Amino acid sequence: MEYQRGQLFGYEVREYLREKWGRRCVYCGAENVPLEIEHIVPKSRGGSNRVSHLTLACRVCNQAKGNWTAEELGHPEVQAKAKGPLKDAVAVNATRSAIRNGLCAMSLEVRSWTGGRTKWNRERLGLPKTHTLDALCVGDLAGVSGWHATVLAIKALSRGQRCWTNVNAHGFPRGYSMRYNSYG
Ligand SMILES: [Zn+2]
Known part of the structure; x- marks a missing residue:
C-alpha cells in the first residue's frame, strides 16, 4: 500500500539518482548537503518527469536555475549524461x-x-x-529488535615470532623487518 502511495517509490528514484549523479550537486559539486530532485529541462520548457530527465541539485543551485535548462546554465555535460545509461x-x-x-x-x-x-x-x-x-533492514519486515546489543569485534594478530630479521642465503642478518606488534 505504501509503495502504491508513492513513498517507497520516491526512495527508489532518489537512490537511483544519487547513484547516477554521484551524491553531489551536479552544478556546484556540493556534497553532504540536502539534494533536491531537479528537472534538467524545466517542466515549463517541455521537460518531463521521467527519471532520465531528472538530476540532483542543492537548494541554492536548484533555485538559481529557475527556468533555465542545464545547458543554458553552462552545464551541457549534465544534459549529455542524462541521456547515457547508468553503467555501474x-x-x-x-x-x-x-x-x-x-x-x-x-x-x-x-x-x-x-x-x-x-x-x-x-x-x-x-x-x-x-x-x-x-x-x-533488507526485505519485508515489521521491525528490528535487539539491535542495541553490544557487538564484540575480535581482531586476529600474529604472535610475531616469524622473521623479525631478514637473513641472506648464509643465515646472516640482512636488514631489519619494519614489523612490530604488541605481543613482542
Ligand atoms: Zn549546488
Missing part, C-alpha cells in the same frame, strides 16, 4: 542476477529486494546507518 548500475544488476540465478540453481529459497527498500525500512524504523543494521 547495469554492472551491479547483471552481477546480482548472476548470483541470484546461481543460488536458485542450487534449489535454495531466494528472495531479493532493492536497496531503496532497505533505506526506506531503516529510516521508517528510525535506525542509524551501519552495515549491520542495513543487513537487518
Whole structure:
C-alpha cells in the first residue's frame, strides 16, 4: 500500500539518482548537503518527469536555475549524461542476477529486494546507518529488535615470532623487518 502511495517509490528514484549523479550537486559539486530532485529541462520548457530527465541539485543551485535548462546554465555535460545509461548500475544488476540465478540453481529459497527498500525500512524504523543494521533492514519486515546489543569485534594478530630479521642465503642478518606488534 505504501509503495502504491508513492513513498517507497520516491526512495527508489532518489537512490537511483544519487547513484547516477554521484551524491553531489551536479552544478556546484556540493556534497553532504540536502539534494533536491531537479528537472534538467524545466517542466515549463517541455521537460518531463521521467527519471532520465531528472538530476540532483542543492537548494541554492536548484533555485538559481529557475527556468533555465542545464545547458543554458553552462552545464551541457549534465544534459549529455542524462541521456547515457547508468553503467555501474547495469554492472551491479547483471552481477546480482548472476548470483541470484546461481543460488536458485542450487534449489535454495531466494528472495531479493532493492536497496531503496532497505533505506526506506531503516529510516521508517528510525535506525542509524551501519552495515549491520542495513543487513537487518533488507526485505519485508515489521521491525528490528535487539539491535542495541553490544557487538564484540575480535581482531586476529600474529604472535610475531616469524622473521623479525631478514637473513641472506648464509643465515646472516640482512636488514631489519619494519614489523612490530604488541605481543613482542
Ligand atoms: Zn549546488
